[in-house]
């Protein structure tokens with residue numbers, strides 16, 4: 454195909470995706486399948502960088518795939534697969550480990566954050582090198598665009614550096630990818646702590662909106678979101694991070710511009726915005742639940758989508774790996 458390539462991966466570990474994952478990443482996956490030859494994977498090899506229960510991991514991996522389909526990925530328009538079904542990821546991952554400086558890997562801030570949460574002795578070498586596996590994930594598909602949230606920008610920079618290094622040393626082998634980050638939704642914040650990004654490892658579960666939670670529970674989280682002591686509804690990331698985050702989410706879910714929202718809520722209190730947003734979210738998420746249940750309830754279809762996806766992915770990945778091995782003298 455002549456279309457540019459897109460590649461992204463998402464971890465299966467939390468069971469449910471959260472609203473930050475959806476707005477920051479998954480929505481862009483859905484959009485890019487129209488313009489790109491798009492490859493999306495559930496990254497179970499990344500999941501095992503921290504301890505996993507095998508039964509739970511397998512179930513969560515399927516659940517992640519079902520949610521991606523429910524969110525709008527169409528197997529006719531993109532290639533959806535499970536990372537461990539394509540062995541070339543681990544193989545090129547090793548090659549990329551051998552291309553990366555130890556100091557260079559040590560500068561990855563996501564590792565610092567994640568290992569701090571694990572405790573220094575518990576953090577594995579796999580967690581340390583996971584950004585390098587991510588480099589291989591991207592380069593295997595000769596991806597032009599990598600849809601991600603802001604927190605992943607540094608890893609795409611590393612990918613570009615390593616691709617250039619390899620190409621310079623061994624001859625042109627890899628496409629240099631660029632991050633595809635949609636600024637407006639690149640960082641969705643925690644509803645209780647609008648200085649922190651919404652994350653599955655949130656300090657308080659009240660700040661984290663999981664897509665598969667009971668919609669009533671999520672609605673309550675929106676209604677009790679932390680704002681500020683002022684009353685004016687205005688987008689101002691510095692002075693009003695809580696309100697700005699709610700406006701961002703509202704705008705993303707309804708397609709209404711932020712200036713229009715500011716006008717609509719002029720003279721109204723924060724309560725009106727929060728209640729409306731709770732309703733908007735519930736209306737959006739209810740059919741998402743239904744579609745997720747449908748995909749989970751039809752394991753044969755899900756298996757077949759993932760098997761076909763792995764086959765298509767493998768054809769591309771194997772060609773790239775063979776070229777890289779050849780260049781290396783392997």
Ligand code: ADP
Nearest residue numbers: 473474477478601602639640641650651652653
């Ligand atoms: P988490 O940060 O909760 O561990 P992941 O690391 O699995 O989530 O992220 C999966 C994708 O979702 C990545 O592309 C990441 O950039 C994006 N993402 C995660 N959290 C957010 C957020 N709060 N806002 C925007 N995008 C996010």
Ligand code: NA
Nearest residue numbers: 486489491530
């Ligand atoms: Na496509």
